[in-house]
Amino acid sequence: MSRVNPESIENPRERIIVALDVGTLEEAIALVEKLPQVKFWKVGLELFVHSGSEVLRFLKQQQKKIFLDLKFHDIPNTMAGACRQAGRYGVDLLTVHATAGKVALEAAQQGAIAGAEVAGYPPPKLIAITLLTSLTSRDLAIDLKIPLELPEYALEMALLARSADLGGAVCSPQEVARLRDVCHQDFLLICPGIRPSWAEAGDQKRSMTPKGAFQAGADYLVIGRPITAAPEPEVAWQRICEELM
Numbered sequence: 001m002s003r004v005n006p007e008s009i010e011n012p013r014e015r016i017i018v019a020l021d022v023g024t025l026e027e028a029i030a031l032v033e034k035l036p037q038v039k040f041w042k043v044g045l046e047l048f049v050h051s052g053s054e055v056l057r058f059l060k061q062q063q064k065k066i067f068l069d070l071k072f073h074d075i076p077n078t079m080a081g082a083c084r085q086a087g088r089y090g091v092d093l094l095t096v097h098a099t100a101g102k103v104a105l106e107a108a109q110q111g112a113i114a115g116a117e118v119a120g121y122p123p124p125k126l127i128a129i130t131l132l133t134s135l136t137s138r139d140l141a142i143d144l145k146i147p148l149e150l151p152e153y154a155l156e157m158a159l160l161a162r163s164a165d166l167g168g169a170v171c172s173p174q175e176v177a178r179l180r181d182v183c184h185q186d187f188l189l190i191c192p193g194i195r196p197s198w199a200e201a202g203d204q205k206r207s208m209t210p211k212g213a214f215q216a217g218a219d220y221l222v223i224g225r226p227i228t229a230a231p232e233p234e235v236a237w238q239r240i241c242e243e244l245m
Contacts, residue, residue, distance in 0.1 A: 012210070012240070012241045012244040013038070013241060014039060014040070015040075015214075015219065015220050015221065016038075016040065016210070016220070016223055016240070016241075017040040017041065017042050017067050017190070017221065017222045017223070018035065018038045018041055018222075018223060018224070018227055018228065018237070019041075019042040019044065019069075019192075019222055019223065019224030019225075019228065020032070020041050020042060020043055020047055020055070020228075021042075021044055021047070021224045022046075022047060022228070023046055023047065023050060024047075024050055024051065025047075025050065025051040025054055025055055028043075028047055028051070028055050028058070029058060031228060032058070032059070032062060032064070034233055034234060035227075035233055035234060035237055037237070038064075039064060040064065040065040040066075040067065040092075040220070041059055041064050041065070041067065042066075042067040042068075042069050042222055042224075043055055043056065043059070043066060043067070043068055044069045044070075045069070045070060048068070053089060056089045056090075056091065060089075060090055065092045066090075066091040066092055066093070067091070067092065067093040067094075067095075067190075067222070068086055068089065068091040068093065068094045068124070069093075070082075070094070070095060071095045071096065071097055071129055072094075072096045072097065072108065073096065073097035073099065073100050074100065074104070075104065076100075076101075076103050076106075076107035077107065079096065079100060079104045079105075079107050079111065080107040080108060080110060081111060082108075082111070083096070083107075083108040083109070083111035083112040083115065084111035084112065084114050085115060086112060086115065086124065087111065087112040087113065087114065087115025087116035087117075087118075087119070087121070087123060087124060088115045088116065088118060088119040089119075089121075090116070090119060090121035091124045092124055093124055093125050093127050093167075093190070094124040094125070094126055094127065095126075095127050095128070095170060096108050096126055096127070096128060096129070096166075097128070097129045098128040098130055098157035098158070098160050098161050098169070099129075099157070101160075102160060102163060102164050105126070105128065105160070105161060105164035105166060106164045106165070108126055109126050109166060112126055125166075125167025125168060125188060126166045126167055127166065127167060127168045127169060127170055127188065127190055128157060128158065128160070128161030128166050128168070128169045129157075129169075129170050130153075130154040130155075130157035130158050130161075130169050130170060130171045130179075131150065131153060131154050131157065131171070131172075133172045133193035137150040140153060151174070151175050151178055154171050154172070154175040154179065155175070155178060155179060155182060157169070158179050158182075158183060158187075158189075159183075162183055162184075162187055167187070167188055168187050168188025168189060168190060168219070169183075169187070169188075169189060169190070170190045170191070170192065171189060171190075171191060172191065172192070172193050172208075173191045173193060173194065173208030173212065173216055173218065174208065176189050176191055176213065176216045176217050176218050177216040177217050179217070180216070180217030181217075188219045189217060189218050189219050189220075190218070190219065190220045190221075190222060191213045191218040191220070191221050191222065192221075192222040192224075193208070194208065194209070194213055194221045194222065195208070195209065195226060196209055196210060196226055196239070196240055196243065197209055198239075209243075210240055210243065210244055211243060211244055214244065223240065226240070227240070
């Protein structure tokens with residue numbers, strides 16, 4: 001049976017990660033200042049490539065939690081080195097692709113621990129990408145030539161991450177209930193592709209409402225454009241939180 005996390009429902013501000021999917025540091029600062037009640041922010045590739053560690057230092061100064069979503073995918077030695085550097089930033093969550101393989105995932109984990117220790121921070125939880133939420137069953141079969149059904153593939157990637165002692169996995173809300181049934185309770189399941197009923201789906205092919213995702217067993221939700229691209233981001237944030245109460 002899928003798990004409902006009561007804390008997720010009762011404290012949405014603690015369990016919603018807002019995606020800072022903007023192009024510049026200035027835009028990021030403006031958005032964070034506009035939404036002071038948001039405690040957890042995601043920094044992805046576009047913003048990090050533009051601003052580097054500056055945006056992370058800013059978020060730390062504001063006492064925010066950080067999900068550094070760089071999706072590392074490389075050979076074990078390179079994964080270890082990249083995660084060692086990322087561990088120095090004091091981020092809370094850090095993404096890697098499960099398809100890098102178990103040896104690379106284990107090397108990444110050790111690198112992140114070593115980097116955080118040098119900098120005096122707790123190590124980040126490494127979170128494995130199972131399958132990007134922009135991909136469909138057809139993409140998996142036709143484009144990627146993977147014979148497994150999509151839910152089975154996502155489960156196998158999550159189990160691979162768990163076998164490497166990673167902290168959790170990213171999956172779409174459609175897969176989260178099954179992963180929650182199989183993975184232990186302290187294995188975090190983080191769901192992007194979250195769209196309130198009043199928001200456009202955009203390029204998210206496997207989406208769900210915030211309340212539905214929490215009820216299916218998600219620990220954290222990543223929500224970007226429904227909040228950040230709204231005419232009034234503060235109103236959109238508050239509306240989502242109210243719908244979860």
